[in-house]
Amino acid sequence: MFRILALFFRFLASTGLAVVLLLLLMLLTFLGTFQQVQQGLYAVQNEYFHSLFLVHWIGGVFPLPLPGAYLLLVLAFINVACGGIGRARKGWRQGGILIAHTGILLLLAGGFVTFKYAVRGDLTLYEGDQADRFESNDQWEIVLAGPKGGLVIPDKEFRHLQGNRSRAFFAQSLPFDLTVTGYAGNTTAIPVTSGHPAEGKIVDGQYLKTLPPGREAEENVPGAYVAITDKATQKTAEHILTGLAGVPLVIKAGSEDWTITLNRRSWPLPFTVRLDKFTRELYPGTNIPKVFMSDVTKIEASSQQAVRISMNEPLRDKGYTLYQASWGPSNAGPNDRLFSTFAVVRNPAEWMPLYACSVIGIGLFVHFSLKLFEYLRKQDKARV
């Protein structure tokens, strides 16, 4: 048993494993860069860099199974921890190398924390409007709003319910059970007509058509079939639920009215943001923006603060960063009210790359300084 563990540790700590991991990461970067021209950045990011395994199709014909970057980077962390630090020689001469390897571990750990726990979304405001929530571009949620409050089901609980897979959701305060099935990440509801015979289950004279994933995350509008089972009568009614629908699904259960919507996932901000003025300058004679910036007021319980958010000058507060991302409407006339869109990021490891690179820099400085001193000492000895 001990021998097996020792062999396993030696494998994890080996230089050979490090070389294989680096070569595979290089290959993934190369293939992903070309693939995003066809599939778009969002789809390639999920398939090549956020996955454990993938299949790359060479020429669209020959399958090449590969480990995903997520798996490779987890193994790289283990490899550096076991080999770069665990098995490395210890001594003051190796101090710089050990510090640099520690910096690499910090960098990889920061990447993992960002991947798992960072939250990204958008906040769009018209001049004069204010909000204290922001929305995701690629995550969704089912929101059930009742007479006394609402319940939320995040998409990690239902996005795998594709085809015939289903799951029932319940709550004490909910007068019905909600069963979700047939989820697809990009859909449209199509009425059954002579021009469009049904290609799926028909509900309310329409069916849910699965579309190819969009090149950009914002293009995808998901949908699912939902079955509502009244707890009192045990009667079940089926409906189609689609994202961003202009009208919510309305359910009457006893004396209560509930609405069900499939929305982009949203999170609260620790403060309220009011857009006071949006300024844009256009290139002369065109409608192409040269510069655009937003004057906002950050409102908290006890204070208000005026802030200007522009390109490369975000608002940072309480772990949240608001960047000036875009504006609209794109068909705005000279006197139309404009809106400003902020990209909002909450990343617990936001400063980790800076700290990690600093540690790596210190480690390399220490190592090369020691090497220089040793070289100069040998030179002095040789002269003597």
Add this chain to the structure above:
Amino acid sequence: MRHPLRTAAGVVAMGLLCFSCGKPAGRVEITETRDVTASPAKQEAQRTFTWTAPEGWTQAPATAMRIVNFTIGADGQTECYVTVLKGTGGGVEMNINRWRAQMGMESEPLNAGAVENLPKIPMLGKQVPLAEVAGTYKGMSGEPKSGYMLMGTICELGSESVFVKMIGPESAVRAEREKFIAFCGSLK
């Protein structure tokens, strides 16, 4: 590297160990709450649209995403529908290029300047771009349909965006162009 095959096999084995199992089925209790309420008054206050249906357009019932559907012509091959989505729906440029991709023009996307230069038609109090794309339609059904045309427009209203889209054989769509523009102008 003394044993490259052994090393590569080790990478695969590590991956299989890390592979997560599928999520369990069954009943799941909803635990996340939010301070939102449903009120019938709020639902009635939501925006409703009115329009004037052009002659020869047959109206079909509204569906989950389409506030109105029309079939045009006896063969039902040409349809026009209005979709309302919350927010910007991705924006004008992205959606026009998505339509172009549906018509086989994905290798020729329009940039912001080209979208700005599209002809404008009046709709919902604004001048909105009119996209007219002829090509091979590969939108809804599995079979690509050559000789088709997509005519569409988008109006961003801030909290929501309104999409009007007509698809069908090119000759039929071209013949309905003026009626399409009149229909868009009649939307309120």
